[in-house]
Amino acid sequence: xxxxxxxxxxxxxxxxxxxxxxxxxxxxxxxxxxxxxxxxxxxxxxxxxxxxxxxxxxxxxxxxxxxxxxxxxxxxxxxxxxxxxxxxxxxxxxxxxxxxxxxxxxxxxxxxxxxxxxxxxxxxxxxxxxxxxxxxxxxxxxxxxxxxxxxxxxxxxxxxxxxxxxxxxxxxxxxxxxxxxxxxxxxxxxxxxxxxxxxxxxxxxxxxxxxxxxxxxxxxxxxxxxxxxxxxxxxxxxxxxxxxxxxxxxxxxxxxxxxxxxxxxxxxxxxxxxxxxxxxxxxxxxxxxxxxxxxxxx
Amino acid sequence: xxxxxxxxxxxxxxxxxxxxxxxxxxxxxxxxxxxxxxxxxxxxxxxxxxxxxxxxxxxxxxxxxxxxxxxxxxxxxxxxxxxxxxxxxxxxxxxxxxxxxxxxxxxxxxxxxxxxxxxxxxxxxxxxxxxxxxxxxxxxxxxxxxxxxxxxxxxxxxxxxxxxxxxxxxxxxxxxxxxxxxxxxxxxxxxxxxxxxxxxxxxxxxxxxxxxxxxxxxxxxxxxxxxxxxxxxxxxxxxxxxxxxxxxxxxxxxxxxxxxxxxxxxxxxxxxxxxxxxxxxxxxxxxxxxxxxxxxxxxxxxxxxxxxxxxxxxxxxxxxxxxxxxxxxxxxxxxxxxxxxxxxxxxxxxxxxxxxxxxxxxxxxxxxxxxxxxxxxxxxxxxxxxxxxxxxxxxxxxxxxxxxxxxxxxxxxxxxxxxxxxxxxxxxxxxxxxxxxxxxxxxxxxxxxxxxxxxxxxxxxxxxxxxxxxxxxxxxxxxxxxxxxxxxxxxxxxxxxxxxxxxxxxxxxxxxxxxxxxxxxxxxxxxx
Amino acid sequence: xxxxxxxxxxxxxxxxxxxxxxxxxxxxxxxxxxxxxxxxxxxxxxxxxxxxxxxxxxxxx
Numbered sequence: 001x002x003x004x005x006x007x008x009x010x011x012x013x014x015x016x017x018x019x020x021x022x023x024x025x026x027x028x029x030x031x032x033x034x035x036x037x038x039x040x041x042x043x044x045x046x047x048x049x050x051x052x053x054x055x056x057x058x059x060x061x062x063x064x065x066x067x068x069x070x071x072x073x074x075x076x077x078x079x080x081x082x083x084x085x086x087x088x089x090x091x092x093x094x095x096x097x098x099x100x101x102x103x104x105x106x107x108x109x110x111x112x113x114x115x116x117x118x119x120x121x122x123x124x125x126x127x128x129x130x131x132x133x134x135x136x137x138x139x140x141x142x143x144x145x146x147x148x149x150x151x152x153x154x155x156x157x158x159x160x161x162x163x164x165x166x167x168x169x170x171x172x173x174x175x176x177x178x179x180x181x182x183x184x185x186x187x188x189x190x191x192x193x194x195x196x197x198x199x200x201x202x203x204x205x206x207x208x209x210x211x212x213x214x215x216x217x218x219x220x221x222x223x224x225x226x227x228x229x230x231x232x233x234x235x236x237x238x239x240x241x242x243x244x245x246x247x248x249x250x251x252x253x254x255x256x257x258x259x260x261x262x263x264x265x266x267x268x269x270x271x272x273x274x275x276x277x278x279x280x281x282x283x284x285x286x287x288x289x290x291x292x293x294x295x296x297x298x
Numbered sequence: 299x300x301x302x303x304x305x306x307x308x309x310x311x312x313x314x315x316x317x318x319x320x321x322x323x324x325x326x327x328x329x330x331x332x333x334x335x336x337x338x339x340x341x342x343x344x345x346x347x348x349x350x351x352x353x354x355x356x357x358x359x360x361x362x363x364x365x366x367x368x369x370x371x372x373x374x375x376x377x378x379x380x381x382x383x384x385x386x387x388x389x390x391x392x393x394x395x396x397x398x399x400x401x402x403x404x405x406x407x408x409x410x411x412x413x414x415x416x417x418x419x420x421x422x423x424x425x426x427x428x429x430x431x432x433x434x435x436x437x438x439x440x441x442x443x444x445x446x447x448x449x450x451x452x453x454x455x456x457x458x459x460x461x462x463x464x465x466x467x468x469x470x471x472x473x474x475x476x477x478x479x480x481x482x483x484x485x486x487x488x489x490x491x492x493x494x495x496x497x498x499x500x501x502x503x504x505x506x507x508x509x510x511x512x513x514x515x516x517x518x519x520x521x522x523x524x525x526x527x528x529x530x531x532x533x534x535x536x537x538x539x540x541x542x543x544x545x546x547x548x549x550x551x552x553x554x555x556x557x558x559x560x561x562x563x564x565x566x567x568x569x570x571x572x573x574x575x576x577x578x579x580x581x582x583x584x585x586x587x588x589x590x591x592x593x594x595x596x597x598x599x600x601x602x603x604x605x606x607x608x609x610x611x612x613x614x615x616x617x618x619x620x621x622x623x624x625x626x627x628x629x630x631x632x633x634x635x636x637x638x639x640x641x642x643x644x645x646x647x648x649x650x651x652x653x654x655x656x657x658x659x660x661x662x663x664x665x666x667x668x669x670x671x672x673x674x675x676x677x678x679x680x681x682x683x684x685x686x687x688x689x690x691x692x693x694x695x696x697x698x699x700x701x702x703x704x705x706x707x708x709x710x711x712x713x714x715x716x717x718x719x720x721x722x723x724x725x726x727x728x729x730x731x732x733x734x735x736x737x738x739x740x741x742x743x744x745x746x747x748x749x750x751x752x753x754x755x756x757x758x759x760x761x762x763x764x765x766x767x768x769x770x771x772x773x774x775x776x777x778x779x780x781x782x783x784x785x786x787x788x789x790x791x792x793x794x795x796x797x798x799x800x801x802x803x804x805x806x807x808x809x810x811x812x813x814x815x816x817x818x819x820x821x822x823x824x825x826x
Numbered sequence: 827x828x829x830x831x832x833x834x835x836x837x838x839x840x841x842x843x844x845x846x847x848x849x850x851x852x853x854x855x856x857x858x859x860x861x862x863x864x865x866x867x868x869x870x871x872x873x874x875x876x877x878x879x880x881x882x883x884x885x886x887x
Contacts, residue, residue: 031310126873127873127876127880130866131405132405133864133866143873150346153345180342181340182338183342183346184342185318189338189340189342226341228338228342229338229340232362261880403861403862404861413838413840413859416839416859417831418832419840422842423842423863427865427866429878430866430874430877435840441829445844467829479832479836481851481854481856482850483837544830545833740854741847741850
C-alpha cells in the first residue's frame with residue numbers, strides 16, 4: 001500500500017536538481033526524524049522535510065511531520081526515482097507529488113552595498129540577535145562575551161575571517177574558514193551556518209568582489225566534503241551562489257533593497273526563528289560580512 | 299579515581315538540536331556524570347569534545363554525518379548509565395514538551411507566550427535596564443509593577459504615558475508594594491479582601507494602612523502603588539489619576555484612600571477633582587500637609603494626618619459613623635501614667651528620642667509627629683549626609699534610604715545595620731527612648747523581631763554598664779495572616795521589654811511623651 | 827487587558843528580576859513565570875540602548 005504525500009512548497013533550485021537528474025535515480029543520503037535528504041548525481045542534495053515553510057534553498061516541504069512506520073524503511077542508499085511531478089521511493093512504497101507545490105524563487109539579487117549602509121545594517125542585525133539572547137550557537141559572537149567553549153573556539157576564526165574578507169585575502173579566508181567547518185551542535189553545525197551567511201552576504205553585497213570570492217568556493221566545498229555534514233555542504237554550495245534559505249534570502253533582499261529599519265528588523269527576526277540556532281548562526285555570519293564591508297572606504 | 303568515557307556513534311543519525319541539547323543536560327544531571335555531549339562527528343566538534351575530556355576511538359572514527367553521544371563520568375558504571383540514558387532519550391519518539399522541569403524563559407516575550415493570560419509584569423532589574431523592560435512589558439499588554447529604583451523622571455513619564463495610552467497600570471518606579479485582587483505583590487502583607495481601595499505613593503504607607511484596616515476588621519479591594527514621584531510636578535500625578543479613575547469604576551471598591559507626601563499645588567487640584575469625580579467617599583493622607591492647605595467643602599473627603607488615621611477614617615466611612623481621630627487607642631490618662639512610669643527610670647540628661655526605621659514612610663511619619671511634639675529632629679530624610687553619631691537631640695533614621703542600601707540588603711530583609719545603629723544609641727548618654735518599626739509580610743525577613751533583638755540587647759547592656767536605662771518603643775506593621783506569625787513577633791518583643799503600640803503614630807507619640815517627661819501631653823491634648 | 831479587567835480578575839505574573847518574588851507568589855498558588863533575566867547586550871550600554879530603540883520601533887508598528 002503506497003503512502004502518498006503532497007508537497008506544499010518546493011524551491012526552484014530543488015526542482016532544477018530533480019529535472020537535471022534526467023530521470024536518473026538518486027538515493028536516500030540520510031533520514032532523520034523530520035528530514036530526508038536525497039542525493040542526486042553530482043552530489044546535489046534535495047531535502048524533503050515536514051512543515052509548510054522551506055528550511056533550505058534546496059528543500060521541498062511536505063506540509064506535515066513525518067511519523068510513519070513507512071519511514072523506517074527509508075534508509076541510506078535506498079533508491080529515489082524522480083518522474084513527472086513526483087518522487088517515488090519504491091522500496092518504501094512512498095510517493096511524493098510535487099507538481100502542485102507552490103514554487104519558491106530566491107529574491108536576493110547581487111547589489112552593491114556602501115560601507116555606511118553595511119555598518120547600519122550590521123547594527124540592526126546585532127541588536128536582533130542579542131534580543132533573542134540564545135546562549136547556544138554562535139550568536140554570542142556579536143557582543144564579545146565568550147560564555148561557551150563553542151564561542152571561544154569560533155571567535156578568533158570569525159575575526160580573522162572578517163579581516164581576510166575586508167582585505168580580499170583568499171588564502172586568509174580559507175585558513176580562517178576551515179576550523180569553523182563542522183563546528184558546533186546541529187545537523188548543520190553552527191560554524192557552517194555562519195559561513196553560509198558570511199559568504200552568501202559577501203557575494204551578494206559586493207558584486208565586484210564576486211569573481212574573487214567565487215574562486216574560494218570550490219576550495220571551501222572541497223574542505224567541506226570531509227569536514228562537515230553533507231547537508232551543511234549543500235547549504236554552503238548554494239550560499240556560494242548567493243542563494244540562502246528562504247527566510248535568510250528574504251533578509252538579504254530586504255537589506256540590499258535598502259528597506260527601512262523596522263522592515264529590516266522584522267526580516268531579521270523571522271530569519272532568527274529558523275531551526276534551533278541555524279537562522280541565528282547564519283545571521284551572525286551576515287553580520288561579520290557586513291562588518292568587513294563597513295571597513296572599506298566609503 | 300580516573301574518569302571514564304563512554305561513547306556511542308549513530309551513523310547518519312540526527313535528532314533536532316533542542317532535543318539533543320535537552321538530552322545532554324538530562325544526562326549531565328545523573329550522579330557521577332561530569333560531561334555529556336550530543337553532536338555531529340565533524341573534525342571541529344571532535345576537537346571541542348576532546349577539550350571537554352570526551353575522546354574515544356569510536357569518536358575518533360566518527361564521520362561528519364554521524365551523531366556522537368559521549369559521556370564522561372567518575373567511573374565506568376556511571377558513564378555507561380549515562381550513555382544508556384542518552385540512548386533512551388534518543389529513542390523517545392514523542393517531541394519534547396514544554397514541561398521539562400521548571401520552565402525558565404530568558405525573555406519577557408517567551409514568558410508571555412508560555413503563560414496564557416499573563417497580565418502583570420513584576421520588574422526588579424537594575425535601574426539602568428528598568429525602562430526598557432517595563433516598556434517591553436507594557437507593549438506586550440502587561441500591567442507593570444516596577445520595583446526598580448534609580449529610574450529617571452523622564453523615563454517614568456514616558457512609561458506612564460505609554461501605560462495610560464493602553465489603559466494599563468504602571469506602578470512605580472521604586473514601588474515596593476501592591477495588592478491586586480487580593481494578591482500581595484513584592485513586599486506586601488496578607489490582607490483580607492474588602493471594600494477599601496488604596497492608591498499609594500508609598501510602600502510602607504500602603505502596608506501600614508492595610509494592616510490597620512485588617513486589624514479593624516476591614517479589607518482591601520486593591521492597593522495600587524504609584525511610585526514615590528508620581529505626585530510631583532515632574533510626573534503630574536499621571537498614575538494616581540489613572541488609578542483613582544479605575545478604583546472609582548471598580549465595583550468592589552466602596553471607599554478610597556490616597557496616601558502620599560503633599561503633592562505640588564497644580565497636581566493637588568487635579569487629584570481633588572478626580573476624587574470628587576469618583577463619587578465615592580474618600581480619605582486623603584498627604585503626610586505633612588498643613589491643615590490650612592486642605593480644600594474645604596467636600597463632606598465625603600476626609601483628611602488624615604497619619605497613616606493610622608487614614609485607615610481609621612476609611613473604617614468610619616465604611617461604617618457610616620463620624621471619624622474622630624485620637625492620639626491613642628487606650629485612654630489618654632492610662633497612657634500618661636505608663637509614660638510617667640517609664641520616664642521615672644531615666645537619668646536627667648537622657649532626653650533624646652532616636653528612631654531607627656526600616657520603612658521610609660514610617661520614618662517620615664515619625665519625623666513629622668516627633669517634630670510637632672518634641673522639638674527639632676535631625677534626620678537623614680532631611681540631610682542625606684547626616685553622619686550617624688553626629689546627631690544631637692532627637693533623630694530619625696530611615697535605614698532604607700539610598701545612602702544606606704548601596705551594596706547592602708534593605709533593612710526589612712536584613713537587620714545588620716539596624717543592630718549597629720541600636721548599639722550606637724546605647725552608647726549615647728543623651729538617649730532616652732529608642733523607637734523602631736517591625737515590618738512583616740512577604741518579602742520581609744522571616745523573623746524581624748528575632749533579627750533585631752541582639753541589637754536591642756546590646757544597646758541595653760551598653761547603657762546599663764554606664765548606669766543608664768534605655769526605653770524601647772515599637773510597632774509591628776503586620777497582620778494575623780502574615781508568614782512571620784504576628785503573635786510570635788509580638789511575644790518576642792514583649793519578652794524583650796519593648797513597649798508595643800498598635801501603630802507607628804502611637805508609638806511615636808508615646809516615645810515623645812516619655813522623653814519630654816509628659817510635656818508633650820499639652821500639645822497632644824491641644825491637637826485633639 | 828484593561829485596568830478594570832485586571833481589577834476584576836486575578837494577577838498572572840511574569841517576574842523579571844529578583845527570584846524571591848516569584849518563589850513567594852508560587853507559594854501562594856499564584857500563576858507566575860520567572861524570567862531568567864540577564865542584562866541585554868552582555869552589559870554593553872550602547873547595544874542595550876539600540877535594543878531598546880529597536881523594541882520601541884518594532885512594537886509601535
